[in-house]
Amino acid sequence: MDTLFTNTNLSHDRLPTISTLQFMPLGRRYAPLNLLCNLSFFLVLMLLACAIRWQPWFAVPQWLDAPFPYLLGTLLLLGICLPTYWYLADKRKGYALREQDLSFKSGLLFERIVTQPILRVQHVELKRGPVERRAGLGTLEVYSAGGTLHTFAIPGLPEQTAKQLRQFILSHGDVGRDG
Amino acid sequence: MDKDPADTPWILLASEPGKWQKLSPIAILYFAERLIRQLASQFIYLLPALLVGYAQIRDNPGLWLPVLSALLTLVGLFAWLSFHYYRYRLYKGHLQIRSGVLHKKHLDLPFERIQNIKLEQPLYYRYSRHVCMLLDSAGSHKQEARIYALAQDFAERLKREILRQGGTTEGQQADKEADPAVTEQEKLLISRSVPDLVVHGITSNRIWIFLGGLAPFFDNLFALADEQLSRLGLDLDGLLNPAGQAWWQFGLYVVSLVFILMALLTLLSIAGSLIAFYGYRLTRSDDRYIRRSGLLTRHEVSMKLSRLQVIVRKQDWLDRLIGRINLKFEQLNANIEHTGAVAVSGKLMVPSIDEVQCQALIDDIYPSNQMAQIRYQGISRRFILRNGLLALLPFAGLTGILLFKGESQAMAVCASAYLLTLALIWQRWRRWGWAVDEEFVYLRKGLLGVDYYCFPFPKVQQTKFRQSIWMKPARLCSVTLVLASGGQTIPFLPEIDGRRLIDISLYQLERLKASWM
Numbered sequence: 001m002d003t004l005f006t007n008t009n010l011s012h013d014r015l016p017t018i019s020t021l022q023f024m025p026l027g028r029r030y031a032p033l034n035l036l037c038n039l040s041f042f043l044v045l046m047l048l049a050c051a052i053r054w055q056p057w058f059a060v061p062q063w064l065d066a067p068f069p070y071l072l073g074t075l076l077l078l079g080i081c082l083p084t085y086w087y088l089a090d091k092r093k094g095y096a097l098r099e100q101d102l103s104f105k106s107g108l109l110f111e112r113i114v115t116q117p118i119l120r121v122q123h124v125e126l127k128r129g130p131v132e133r134r135a136g137l138g139t140l141e142v143y144s145a146g147g148t149l150h151t152f153a154i155p156g157l158p159e160q161t162a163k164q165l166r167q168f169i170l171s172h173g174d175v176g177r178d179g
Numbered sequence: 180m181d182k183d184p185a186d187t188p189w190i191l192l193a194s195e196p197g198k199w200q201k202l203s204p205i206a207i208l209y210f211a212e213r214l215i216r217q218l219a220s221q222f223i224y225l226l227p228a229l230l231v232g233y234a235q236i237r238d239n240p241g242l243w244l245p246v247l248s249a250l251l252t253l254v255g256l257f258a259w260l261s262f263h264y265y266r267y268r269l270y271k272g273h274l275q276i277r278s279g280v281l282h283k284k285h286l287d288l289p290f291e292r293i294q295n296i297k298l299e300q301p302l303y304y305r306y307s308r309h310v311c312m313l314l315d316s317a318g319s320h321k322q323e324a325r326i327y328a329l330a331q332d333f334a335e336r337l338k339r340e341i342l343r344q345g346g347t348t349e350g351q352q353a354d355k356e357a358d359p360a361v362t363e364q365e366k367l368l369i370s371r372s373v374p375d376l377v378v379h380g381i382t383s384n385r386i387w388i389f390l391g392g393l394a395p396f397f398d399n400l401f402a403l404a405d406e407q408l409s410r411l412g413l414d415l416d417g418l419l420n421p422a423g424q425a426w427w428q429f430g431l432y433v434v435s436l437v438f439i440l441m442a443l444l445t446l447l448s449i450a451g452s453l454i455a456f457y458g459y460r461l462t463r464s465d466d467r468y469i470r471r472s473g474l475l476t477r478h479e480v481s482m483k484l485s486r487l488q489v490i491v492r493k494q495d496w497l498d499r500l501i502g503r504i505n506l507k508f509e510q511l512n513a514n515i516e517h518t519g520a521v522a523v524s525g526k527l528m529v530p531s532i533d534e535v536q537c538q539a540l541i542d543d544i545y546p547s548n549q550m551a552q553i554r555y556q557g558i559s560r561r562f563i564l565r566n567g568l569l570a571l572l573p574f575a576g577l578t579g580i581l582l583f584k585g586e587s588q589a590m591a592v593c594a595s596a597y598l599l600t601l602a603l604i605w606q607r608w609r610r611w612g613w614a615v616d617e618e619f620v621y622l623r624k625g626l627l628g629v630d631y632y633c634f635p636f637p638k639v640q641q642t643k644f645r646q647s648i649w650m651k652p653a654r655l656c657s658v659t660l661v662l663a664s665g666g667q668t669i670p671f672l673p674e675i676d677g678r679r680l681i682d683i684s685l686y687q688l689e690r691l692k693a694s695w696m
Contacts, residue, residue: 015679015682015683015686016682016685016686017678017679017682018642018644018678018681018682018685019678100685100689101685101689107645109647109648110645110646110647110648111645111646111647111648111651112643112644112645113643113644114641114642114643114644115641115642115643115644115681115685116641117639117640117641117685117688117689119688119689119692120639120640120641120688120695144640144641144661145511145640145663145695145696146640146641146661146662146663146665146666147663147665149665149666150640150641150661150666152641174692
């Protein structure tokens with residue numbers, strides 16, 4: 001008789017639970033760097049608006065000229081509020097690795113925990129843009145058969161950690177098990 | 180004895196493996212049809228040119244003949260070239276296709292990557308007994324292949340050969356299928372008669388999609404109808420002028436007109452249903468479900484049971500009234516990963532069946548499911564509050580403007596519209612339900628109609644837990660279980676249940692390591 005196989009009832013309380021996940025913070029430089037990028041983006045928008053308003057080559061139409069101070073004011077307000085909100089949200093982002101799955105937590109007003117079982121991973125990509133490369137960071141993208149809408153991505157990982165995570169997933173016995 | 184035409188390529192394929200094969204010349208028709216379709220879909224870009232040259236066209240009405248002839252000659256030439264440059268072969272467990280006239284393509288598709296094989300038979304292939312074979316892979320849509328014209332029997336054998344050389348399970352399956360005695364055992368699960376398809380045409384909501392598509396042309400259509408009716412002695416403007424007659428008379432005309440229009444569009448919908456599902460047969464051969472249907476082009480879609488991701492039992496309000504159900508079997512999501520024609524048929528639908536037939540089919544696929552009996556848990560009433568408040572925003576803005584302008588009647592209409600929206604939100608909340616058992620997750624949702632979803636735990640690809648700061652004090656959350664056919668979300672369920680649902684889903688698939696396909 002097969003003595004290895006057991007099939008005892010398991011109470012829900014004894015299951016591993018996502019409630020006790022211990023999240024690790026992202027790279028220390030990720031949140032400030034993102035803040036800088038976002039602030040720069042709004043600054044560029046404001047400079048662009050000013051350049052169009054005060055360029056010497058053609059006269060700006062009246063319908064655009066009149067609301068200009070409001071437009072600049074709105075951009076300034078958005079440029080302060082949104083990057084601040086994003087910065088605070090970035091500080092709360094974190095990932096948790098268990099033996100069988102990888103989770104990513106994000107969101108300030110709307111908290112979100114995505115869990116990707118390693119068994120269902122199709123392939124892994126480590127992406128590093130020019131800014132991330134300079135800061136020694138990387139984004140780990142994990143693809144499942146759930147489609148591009150549900151790509152699981154952990155941004156702002158220190159390069160070494162990202163590589164280790166990728167290696168962990170690739171060398172996991174279950175990855176690509178069922179295509 | 181007559182030589183079976185299907186045997187010729189088969190013998191070639193068997194005796195000279197790896198030798199590049201040509202298509203049957205009838206494929207030229209298929210290439211030409213595809214080209215004409217592509218041209219027609221690009222027609223919209225030609226419209227500005229036609230408008231600019233309208234005066235020229237009007238002055239030279241005879242011009243269309245040489246233009247059309249030139250166009251058809253070009254299409255014919257290109258179709259012939261496409262046929263001429265198309266080669267395929269089976270080589271060391273791979274299907275290889277070389278194609279393209281100007282832009283050369285070489286496709287290499289390993290058999291084990293082939294997910295689905297579909298045989299399609301356009302009307303003009305029916306007399307020469309040819310089919311087009313479409314092969315779908317698990318990779319990107321670039322990995323889809325078509326073999327444009329194969330003799331039907333040969334295609335069946337080739338399909339078996341590919342499946343046999345593919346994975347182990349499929350291989351065993353194909354071995355069984357290769358045995359004619361076993362092939363005979365294909366069991367008919369359900370067929371659809373013409374009256375059933377007429378019912379489906381009436382109940383499916385294609386009318387509104389069609390109306391939406393026609394919206395930009397309403398003005399022209401009304402003008403045309405007006406002109407035609409005037410010729411018949413009916414004065415549409417006069418009939419529809421409320422000042423010229425009693426209100427009941429006017430109302431009657433409007434209602435009759437709407438009914439006539441609806442009847443016409445319903446006829447179109449019935450025609451659509453007949454074209455898509457004529458001769459519908461769903462059969463089962465071991466763990467493979469095969470759907471065959473189509474009036475003009477015969478489609479054959481086969482689905483391995485393990486590839487099925489979710490069963491959807493759909494009932495619109497009209498379906499509910501007459502007790503009909505549309506049952507859908509969803510495989511890999513066609514809309515997200517794949518954009519090709521093959522994957523679009525990833526959904527396998529059984530149109531307009533009754534309760535008993537529906538239950539029999541669901542039980543045939545998942546014998547232990549409890550979709551019909553299980554007790555569904557509702558979601559929190561906060562769903563109504565959240566959506567009610569969100570819907571209030573535009574209504575409040577509009578009411579404010581109307582109040583400012585002193586339009587009390589319009590305000591009353593606005594308030595009624597908001598109340599109606601609230602009633603719909605309440606109805607949507609009432610429909611929401613979810614349940615789990617040892618093996619399956621069940622969802623119920625809908626508005627006027629009701630849809631049931633059922634999928635086994637191992638089909639889950641990813642889980643998402645969501646909680647806003649407004650949900651937190653009420654200890655509520657939303658959970659999304661992502662399947663290969665798309666995400667299934669349960670909103671506003673108790674946090675403890677949401678976490679448990681995720682825990683169970685992860686445990687089931689991580690512990691049991693069951694395959695999802």
